[in-house]
Amino acid sequence: MYIGTEDTMKEFDPAEYKKMVKSFQASDEPLAWFDSIYTDAEGDYRNVFWADLEPNPYLLSWLNNGNVVHAGKRAIAVGCGVGDDAEALSEAGYQVTAFDISPEAIRLCKERYPDSMVTYLVADLFDYPPYWAEHFDLVYECNTIQVLPGKYRTQARDAMISLLSPDGYLLVSCRSRKSGEQEDDIPLPLDREELDGFNRCGLIEESFEAYDDTQSPPVPHFFATYRKQLLQSS
Numbered sequence: 001m002y003i004g005t006e007d008t009m010k011e012f013d014p015a016e017y018k019k020m021v022k023s024f025q026a027s028d029e030p031l032a033w034f035d036s037i038y039t040d041a042e043g044d045y046r047n048v049f050w051a052d053l054e055p056n057p058y059l060l061s062w063l064n065n066g067n068v069v070h071a072g073k074r075a076i077a078v079g080c081g082v083g084d085d086a087e088a089l090s091e092a093g094y095q096v097t098a099f100d101i102s103p104e105a106i107r108l109c110k111e112r113y114p115d116s117m118v119t120y121l122v123a124d125l126f127d128y129p130p131y132w133a134e135h136f137d138l139v140y141e142c143n144t145i146q147v148l149p150g151k152y153r154t155q156a157r158d159a160m161i162s163l164l165s166p167d168g169y170l171l172v173s174c175r176s177r178k179s180g181e182q183e184d185d186i187p188l189p190l191d192r193e194e195l196d197g198f199n200r201c202g203l204i205e206e207s208f209e210a211y212d213d214t215q216s217p218p219v220p221h222f223f224a225t226y227r228k229q230l231l232q233s234s
């Protein structure tokens with residue numbers, strides 16, 4: 001597999017990538033390798049192999065469905081990568097905070113979008129600034145849980161939920177798998193049971209779509225939207 005433009009084209013070796021990720025996970029350093037994916041891009045965001053370089057069409061469709069007011073509301077993009085989805089949220093009217101644990105990812109975002117209204121910053125989902133708790137009307141997650149192992153996945157889910165303001169929306173876009181299959185995959189797609197963890201934590205599922213993307217061969221995905229329940233007044 002080749003990535004990048006003609007002048008920057010590099011070969012991506014999936015087997016080497018998986019070996020590298022597994023070695024970090026085996027030494028319980030599952031967050032320590034992300035920045036290397038961005039520094040390996042050598043200053044060109046087009047070389048980041050997992051970046052689609054366009055907004056997620058399912059996010060765009062949700063933003064355009066006319067059911068939710070976006071203007072002036074606060075959104076946060078978790079693990080924002082090179083920024084396409086954060087920019088789409090901003091275009092839709094949100095005041096957007098977009099963060100990633102990778103300093104180089106954030107540097108690429110700022111260089112790519114010098115006039116952006118988005119606040120891009122380096123932060124760790126597991127140690128975010130305290131004022132972010134319950135601060136956001138929309139929390140957007142795309143493909144972060146799937147690159148985490150074991151207990152970090154439920155911790156990531158819980159941290160995402162903790163960012164939601166009362167009545168806020170949480171959107172999850174991810175690779176999917178059938179329960180009991182692909183259990184050693186890197187990235188490890190989510191099965192329905194794992195995604196249902198958002199319901200078990202008290203969110204209301206508003207929509208759920210299972211679909212195959214346009215890659216060859218197609219990769220199965222989920223796109224789900226949730227809403228936090230307002231506390232009942234007595």
Ligand SMILES: C[S@@+](CC[C@H](N)C(=O)[O-])C[C@H]1O[C@@H](n2cnc3c(N)ncnc32)[C@H](O)[C@@H]1O
Pocket residue numbers: 031034035050051052078079080081082099100101102105123124125126141142143144147
């Ligand atoms: C597979 S990439 C997806 C990037 C982007 N959301 C996209 O769809 O292109 C996962 C991203 O999550 C970031 N990430 C992983 N763990 C994180 C953490 N604890 N806090 C913030 N970002 C994290 C990684 O650096 C990486 O950019």
